[in-house]
Amino acid sequence: MNFQQLRSVREAVRRGFNLTEVAQALHTSQPGVSRQIRELEDELGVEIFVRVGKRLTGLTQPGTAVLPWVERLLQDAENLQRASEEFTHGSRGVLSIAATHSQARYALPTAVRDFRATHPNVQLRLHQGSPEQIAQMLLTGTADIGIASHRLAERHDLVALPCYRWTHSIVVPESHPLLADGPITLERLAQYPIITYDQGLTGRSSIDEAFGRAGLRPEIVLTAMDADVIKTYVELGLGVGILASIAMEDDHPAHPAKLRAVDARNLFAINTTSVAVRRGGLLRGFAYDFIHTFASHLTREVVESAQAAPGDAEPAPL
Amino acid sequence: MNFQQLRSVREAVRRGFNLTEVAQALHTSQPGVSRQIRELEDELGVEIFVRVGKRLTGLTQPGTAVLPWVERLLQDAENLQRASEEFTHGSRGVLSIAATHSQARYALPTAVRDFRATHPNVQLRLHQGSPEQIAQMLLTGTADIGIASHRLAERHDLVALPCYRWTHSIVVPESHPLLADGPITLERLAQYPIITYDQGLTGRSSIDEAFGRAGLRPEIVLTAMDADVIKTYVELGLGVGILASIAMEDDHPAHPAKLRAVDARNLFAINTTSVAVRRGGLLRGFAYDFIHTFASHLTREVVESAQAAPGDAEPAPL
């Protein structure tokens, strides 16, 4: 048994059982991968993959039982390396954070500023992406910390820890009729074209749910990944914007003052932003520091005990 | 990083940093071990061992941090293999149990009988030893299950689960003066020469404690590992026996009827017999079955969740 074999198996599962792809990902030849897998299967005495003809199509029952152990082994190997880095590189290192646009733009800056001040030797890398991409980055190790408002913890191998709660605001040009005639209701809102976030982003689901529950089907004329784009089109009069309050709260002189924000916490469900990390994955000390800077209740102990808690698909027997 | 390197490190720690011994244990050459360790240290970038001149004398601080991960890696590798065995060998396999004499002689037989009936294809191996030896057997993998009355869980890498509680009895020849003149007290007992278990065995400590607390220092003329030896010498009139009640309760026609047992539960503290397993170590399915047969409240779920609970020296950061 060796790590290359384990890597081949893990990657084969991740890449949908296409060994050619696996070979590219692992920077090796395809027959090599094929051999690694077969050798591990021989040594363990079980067929891990279902073979239809000469093609791999899925995991066998033993394969399903064995896979969690394979992943844990590889995870632990990385943890071992990371544990040593703490000594070899001291306070220096790279911290890779994956976040959605809203987080990167509005929530993270103060945490990043504070963190940079206390950890001058840590190189920060900020990746932007959709929640799915963030989850992927965490799993592949591209990112150490993921931050998003959308359930990142659907994967059993990630842990999401709630950071803070927030609500939406409605944004309109300053002369918009919605601003007159009393409080804004969902019904009134639905009469105007809506501009908001892309599906699966920044509390979009709570917007859809609210309208859905009220039996309303507003016309959503434009969706975007980020609040700034939304604001721009609201300003152009394309429609009414619905976005995270935080995107309006601050005093960014960047966005034109012609816009008016109306608190909409009573219209849409409360959203929660979480940080996510790999379950069972050791982080460098400064990564825990960053999380703590971002959300002060998330101390190293809290995060670690959450990471240690077993997930759905822990290594377990049949 | 490879498993041979990890094995070398683990074994070096276990064998007191003597690489010559390690080489023998791993069936390889001493320079080989030396190299494995150095290669791992190079790859991780940390010195794991303290070197005084050319001799290894202990773990460095990084070494201490890294070692738990090394052990976990190796443990998981074994778990992976064992998980596969469940498929390759089905219900067949070997179950190795280490127990003290008392357990093997009095507590285990019925469990073994029942287990054999339900698991005819499992080869049972029963090892006898002191609690320390049992702990050692568990750690080296010689035994899968350990059973003893003496705290086996002092090691962080073992988990002990209480099975049942028991008390001592006093054994004397049938005409012994202790049987007359009312109830037996510690004071009366201490006037006679005592025959009981070896130090560290089968509740011996609760006997010592009781006498100690009462300010008595009885003459212990003979100690043995097993109840049968004790009985034999009691019969010869060498002294008064103190042993586990279970050793007198049953109807073994083997021991002569000239002995009388007196319940001594009021004199000595209650003892607990536990089964111990490796923390984080997967067992074959039938091993869990055996534990359940031995102590019906210890279901697979109970045992596994105890095994999963983190010990004192879990892989953790500085």
Added chain:
DNA sequence: TATCCTTACGGAATTCGTAAGCATG
């Protein structure tokens, strides 16, 4: 027929053990 896995083969790199060297208690 294009894709994808397996088998075959040969060269290269790694691995490992023996023997010699050297430091320490």
Added chain:
DNA sequence: CATGCTTACGAATTCCGTAAGGATA
């Protein structure tokens, strides 16, 4: 001076990539 680790070297093994073969959608 005996024990114990390191270095050096050569042989054997293992490893891996290229090329060819065969099966499936």
